[in-house]
Amino acid sequence: MGEVARELEAAPAEPEELTALARRLRASVLRMLHLGRASHAGSNLSMVDILAVLYGAVMRIDPTRPDHPDRDRLIVSKGHAAAGLYAVLAERGFIPREWLWTFYQDGSPLAGHVTKHGVAGVELSTGALGHGLSVGTGMAIAAARGGSDHRVFVLLSDGECDEGSIWEAAMLAAHHGLDNLVVVVDYNKIQSLDLVERTLALEPFAAKWEAFGWAVEEVEGHDVPALLECLGSVPLTTAKPTCVIAHTIKGKGVSFMEGEVLWHYRPPSEDELERALAELDETT
Amino acid sequence: MRTAFIEKLLELAARDERIMFVTGDLGFGVIEDFAERFPDQFLNAGVAEQNMTGVSAGLALSGKVVFTYSIANFPTLRCLEQVRNDVCYHGASVKIVAVGGGLGYGSLGYTHHAVEDLAIMRTLPDMTVVAPGDPLEVAAATEALAALPGPAYLRLGKTGEPICHGEGFAFKLGKAIEVRRGGDVAIVSTGGVLKNVLDASEELSARGIEARVLSMHTVEPLDVEALRAAAEEIGTIVTVEEHSVSGGLGGSVAETLFDLGTPVALKRLGIPRGSVRDVGSQEFLRARVGLDGPSVAAVVGEFVRSPQVGMGRRQEPPGPRVRC
Numbered sequence: 001m002g003e004v005a006r007e008l009e010a011a012p013a014e015p016e017e018l019t020a021l022a023r024r025l026r027a028s029v030l031r032m033l034h035l036g037r038a039s040h041a042g043s044n045l046s047m048v049d050i051l052a053v054l055y056g057a058v059m060r061i062d063p064t065r066p067d068h069p070d071r072d073r074l075i076v077s078k079g080h081a082a083a084g085l086y087a088v089l090a091e092r093g094f095i096p097r098e099w100l101w102t103f104y105q106d107g108s109p110l111a112g113h114v115t116k117h118g119v120a121g122v123e124l125s126t127g128a129l130g131h132g133l134s135v136g137t138g139m140a141i142a143a144a145r146g147g148s149d150h151r152v153f154v155l156l157s158d159g160e161c162d163e164g165s166i167w168e169a170a171m172l173a174a175h176h177g178l179d180n181l182v183v184v185v186d187y188n189k190i191q192s193l194d195l196v197e198r199t200l201a202l203e204p205f206a207a208k209w210e211a212f213g214w215a216v217e218e219v220e221g222h223d224v225p226a227l228l229e230c231l232g233s234v235p236l237t238t239a240k241p242t243c244v245i246a247h248t249i250k251g252k253g254v255s256f257m258e259g260e261v262l263w264h265y266r267p268p269s270e271d272e273l274e275r276a277l278a279e280l281d282e283t284t
Numbered sequence: 285m286r287t288a289f290i291e292k293l294l295e296l297a298a299r300d301e302r303i304m305f306v307t308g309d310l311g312f313g314v315i316e317d318f319a320e321r322f323p324d325q326f327l328n329a330g331v332a333e334q335n336m337t338g339v340s341a342g343l344a345l346s347g348k349v350v351f352t353y354s355i356a357n358f359p360t361l362r363c364l365e366q367v368r369n370d371v372c373y374h375g376a377s378v379k380i381v382a383v384g385g386g387l388g389y390g391s392l393g394y395t396h397h398a399v400e401d402l403a404i405m406r407t408l409p410d411m412t413v414v415a416p417g418d419p420l421e422v423a424a425a426t427e428a429l430a431a432l433p434g435p436a437y438l439r440l441g442k443t444g445e446p447i448c449h450g451e452g453f454a455f456k457l458g459k460a461i462e463v464r465r466g467g468d469v470a471i472v473s474t475g476g477v478l479k480n481v482l483d484a485s486e487e488l489s490a491r492g493i494e495a496r497v498l499s500m501h502t503v504e505p506l507d508v509e510a511l512r513a514a515a516e517e518i519g520t521i522v523t524v525e526e527h528s529v530s531g532g533l534g535g536s537v538a539e540t541l542f543d544l545g546t547p548v549a550l551k552r553l554g555i556p557r558g559s560v561r562d563v564g565s566q567e568f569l570r571a572r573v574g575l576d577g578p579s580v581a582a583v584v585g586e587f588v589r590s591p592q593v594g595m596g597r598r599q600e601p602p603g604p605r606v607r608c
Contacts, residue, residue, distance in 0.1 A: 116374065124345070128369055134335045135370055138342020145324050146346070165366075168335035175330075 008060040008070055015225045022052035026253045026280050028087035034273040036104030042250035042263040044084040046188035051088045053227040063093040066120040070150050075124045077132025078157035079113040086110050094121030130163025137173045140181040153182045159191030162200050174213025179235035182242045188250035209243040221246030254279055285441040286383050288419035290314050292426040297322050308336045308354035333363040341370035344377045355383045356398040372408045375434045385439035386526030387569040394559040403531025405437040406504040412436040413504040417478030418448040421501050424455035441476035448478050458502045460510040466494030469588045470514035470521045474500045474533045477526045483577030493588055506536050515546040520593055522551045522584050529554035549593040
């Protein structure tokens with residue numbers, strides 16, 4: 001059977017569709033964490049709007065050809081937020097939706113941290129923080145030198161920016177003017193034990209990236225039209241890598257999870273799941 | 285050894301544009317020619333080994349065959365988690381090259397002694413670990429690793445190592461080279477200490493002990509058949525490595541022989557555990573830790589003649605000898 005050459009295109013989507021997609025991702029994530037008795041609800045809920053915009057409208061991908069050489073890449077470097085990535089891959093048809101309900105359980109194809117093996121659409125297995133930007137930088141260098149015009153997106157957590165390797169990669173990417181590389185920081189202001197600013201302050205955060213030679217834009221990370229406009233127009237500057245700092249709320253969308261360190265760890269009980277889904281209007 | 289490596293890599297890069305050479309800002313006098321001739325296949329990642337390794341994994345996952353390059357422990361231990369997760373876990377074609385394996389940077393001190401690297405690297409999944417014994421082995425190993433899918437570690441000496449092989453030299457990953465024939469004891473060596481082992485075997489010969497010398501350049505996967513043959517035909521084996529006596533070649537040989545179940549007398553020579561704090565050249569430090577030719581000969585001679593071991597079970601006529 002001959003391979004049919006196919007142009008990769010992003011799926012044009014209206015903000016309302018993306019908002020609905022994000023709501024479904026929230027519901028899937030909560031069910032997955034409940035069924036698997038798994039952690040990191042807060043970290044997933046803070047980033048699903050970003051994933052909805054990237055996978056729903058921005059990235060040039062083809063679920064029937066997940067290894068297409070010219071596809072846009074996304075590395076989820078905050079590997080603990082695996083549920084959200086798997087959920088969006090199921091929405092886009094990379095993996096069967098039934099897999100989601102086995103997440104984190106014995107024999108599941110879906111591990112508790114982002115895992116590439118056997119999961120179509122995942123670009124890099126992550127879980128130890130501070131790895132994804134280096135690998136993404138390598139992919140961006142390969143693309144730039146190979147004359148390919150695909151983009152490499154890397155989703156970072158804020159706490160992850162404590163890792164020195166992030167800043168090693170930031171320097172190299174800027175030094176080589178990699179405007180095909182886009183970092184999105186899920187800046188939800190809470191890390192493992194406490195607020196970011198009380199743990200290891202990142203501010204002035206945007207100024208740090210700028211000082212490292214990146215083009216920076218700050219955006220409200222749950223404002224889907226704003227995300228769409230920002231991520232849809234990268235690179236922000238030619239010959240510079242782009243950093244989008246998305247201001248988010250940990251646990252966004254479920255009132256009793258928002259801004260609480262507890263929900264970095266606690267799996268939702270049945271009752272909590274029902275209350276959360278009711279808030280999302282996703283009870284079915 | 286580093287000259288043999290870079291010359292071979294230049295040759296490979298000229299005919300395969302997937303080959304990339306990524307340095308952690310080291311290689312003065314080594315890398316310039318490559319950088320000039322193949323700018324698109326060259327990258328200086330700066331003094332940032334974690335990033336160098338992650339970037340290399342990204343390049344490899346994009347179809348490149350990447351050689352990372354630095355000295356001593358910088359491309360292995362400094363960035364061990366990147367090696368483990370980004371490279372090995374993904375089966376990425378990244379070949380890690382360290383110059384100054386063992387005590388090559390002797391006088392620079394313990395920070396620059398790569399003496400635990402073999403033990404650590406050989407436990408990583410799918411990692412091929414090679415410590416060539418001379419420049420001929422270096423060139424052959426470089427070519428073989430470029431063609432090998434997946435990760436590898438190439439531990440080089442520094443410069444000025446003698447050629448230890450004669451005519452008919454043939455190299456295959458995972459296959460030990462018999463450098464000297466003998467039937468009283470098998471000395472299994474890895475890395476540039478091969479020269480000292482050959483010196484020792486000549487000294488032993490003068491005392492009536494004929495050593496079979498195996499250059500076990502590939503530490504992982506180990507040549508099990510060569511060890512089985514040595515165990516069955518000779519029954520007395522000594523390992524020699526410029527590395528901690530813990531966990532490296534000797535450890536791997538011990539594990540293998542134990543699993544084989546062949547009765548064998550085994551002695552492991554290496555650097556005693558604990559940092560080497562003496563200051564001196566590679567040869568000076570080798571003598572300090574008992575890895576110079578005379579020390580190896582003395583220990584092997586005593587071991588072979590000890591009542592518990594006895595001489596080798598089968599006598600082989602001594603074969604052609606190669607001196608370094």
